[in-house]
Amino acid sequence: MHDVIVIGAGLAGLRCAGLLAEDGLDVVVLEAADAVGGRQRTDIVDGFRLDRGFQVLNPAYPALRRSVDLDALALGSFPVGVRVRTERGMAELRHPLRHPLSIVASLRSGLVNGTDAVALARWAAPALVHPISRLAQNDVTLSEGWDAAGLRGPLRTAVLEPFLAGVLAERRGETSNAFARRLIRYFALGRPGLPAQGIAAVPEQLAAHARAAGADIRLGARVERTSALGSGMQVELADGDPVSAARVVVAVGPDAVADLTGLPAPATNGLQTWWFAAAEPPTRSALLAVDGRGRGPIVNTVVMTNTVPSYAPAGRHLIAATCLLPRGGAPADENDVRRHLSEIWNADVTAWELVRRDDIVDALPAQPAPLGAPRSPRSADRLYVAGDHRDTASIQGALASGERAARAILTDAGAPGSAGSLRR
Template identity: 50%
Template sequence: MSENDTDVVVVGAGLAGLRCARALVDRGHDVVVLERDDAVGGRIRTDHVDGFALDRGFQLLNPAYRAVRRWVDVDALGLQPFAAGVAARNDDGLVRLGNPLAAPALLLPSVRAVLPRPREVLAAARWAAPLLRARPGRRLATSLTTASPRRDVSRREALDRAGVDGLLRATLDSFFAGVVLEDDGSTSQAYALLLTATFLAGTPALPEHGMQALPAQLAGRLGDRVRLGTAVDSVETVAGGAVVHAGGTTLRARQVVVAVAGQDAGALTGPDAEPTPRTKGVVTSWFAADEAPTDSHLLFVDGRSRPSGPLVNTAVVSNPAPSYAPAGQHLVQASALLGPDRPVPTEDDVRRHAGELLGADPRGWRLLHRHEVPHALPAQPAPLALRRPVRLRDHLVVCGDHRDTASIQGALVSGQRAALDVAAALAR
């Protein structure tokens, strides 16, 4: 036995890998986490530029996620919530829609927007009806998927079947485009409803010190078990365990957990890995402004019949999250989709469209940074595969949001499932 021998090697210090490592440490196992980058977090990272906090791709944390409530010290993150709604620039002007239970100030604007549209409201209610039909005592995800998975269709088809059109259809399509990073309605209806239920249950927010505070908190509980700047070259399963080759170092372990992004996992897990799901990309531009373009805490989307630019959403982030900007300055984010058939939008197009949606003159904004994230989220087509297996073969497990739902919830749950599988194998 060499000095490098350990019970478990976890490759990757994103949310899934960190949760897996923590669960195993809590069970008394020796764990080493190897991370190729200079910080933990995977796709959840925060850059600091001129006193501004810039997340790599606009992201929000919903405290209503079960996994977050269970495994994260939410209070310690100092969450700064957005308003529970959306501002949609439509053909007639700007409308504000939201959850009046979470944001009472949106009650009257929402009523004014939907009152002249009773047919649209009824159609939207038909679309969301499965949320009400979920069986009591069962988790919503299970009710929406395992009960009758063949009924799951694309979000576009479900909205069409329900007859949702007009203002509400345009607003829903625009909002979901920024959440699931697609504007063709190809995402599973079941997944769209799961997200809807989560938005109704909790208000998305930003941690005081940026989104990277979330993985940093998880890693802080692991201490020196996390080794940064350590790229793994290969993973080899052998009789009685596995061998991990990383930068000239060989580590032997009884179990290995590959907790890297889906598009990278196959290179380490070998030919028996399941096909990697397609991914969706996003580009986020961050602008500094001397004056706030609006005092709204809402996310702004383009709900017009013919959108005038590339953005799926924009927001003055420093309104709900003042810690993201230095005193006297304001931070604007503007996000657009990336993909093989999409040209990367120019700064001029992004700036113009963001100003148009916010109703402000963007010419004085200063570009701070532009994050291009080509593999931001795994696609979630219908029928929704709620949970993919984590065990690939003896001594080798894989986890990440590509094994569960494409979300913070999915990443944490996948890490926990991997840990339980590994713990059971170690006990045999």
């Protein structure tokens, strides 16, 4: 009998497994897919490096800094700012403290005025000094939070709303105001980017650490059910003999957690990403672009190879375009996506090759107001649950949840930090 079985080799499961194995426990990780990563996967298609949906990695996340060697990822960083398609053309807004020379251009864009700037500062400033637990007190929706701050002009409607629609996977402003403030804090403090080898480099590094600590990671091991077995737990596989352990951590995605735990399925928001290849990029800018006019299906688009050239073969360029994927609604049509791309970039996109389309129905757990405290990893006797749906909808939330599950197991086993007394 193992000490711990971790079901799922996403970020939460791998982080939990690595910590437990590091502390001397006998840990086995069961993953249904053919590779680790969960929603953080990267595929090589015709020489292009395609993440499973558009991803960004923010080095300002505290749990990320604790978990991985950021230097080893060789991050390519996106500029801190956004390009906005307006009726008058394309405008650029950059982080005013990091790019002070851009302030004049931002003011001339017509997207920023004094009232909006003060209102944005009033809304965002608390996140720079208060923990999220304080921000969550008397929490409201993001839309209500902006209204209360007096943020109603073009900075909101043409910049923040379209930008955050892609980040939060919803454009109705129903997300927790406290959570959105916290995300903006991380954007302000960090420079989001991507590993040279794709987002999969993060879970691959976590898996390598877990294996080095002694964890056994088994791929292609689909779990069908868990059940109590004497003083432990038994896990039944779709193909193979049952596996038993003293404790089990369910660290699967939001779409599968209900089947293995009996807990209600967490609500999620969906995203759709289109990957196009081109001989020439529509711009040399590495900024994320949005449509400030409120048109079309695309919430953001970016030339990936202007930030991470390794995402495409030599002499080629990769462009990502992301749309919302409403549950039960019709996905965006390729013709509409191409039309919208041509408007945003002011370019002829007819020759662009569609490499792949990713429809991620459960891209992110919904984070409605009011924001609750992170949920306990303890689900039942000797059964634990980890994942961003137990914390916050982010890489930070997934990693922190995995850490919390590991701490709970160490505590429940009787002697935190003492490997010898944990082997029960």
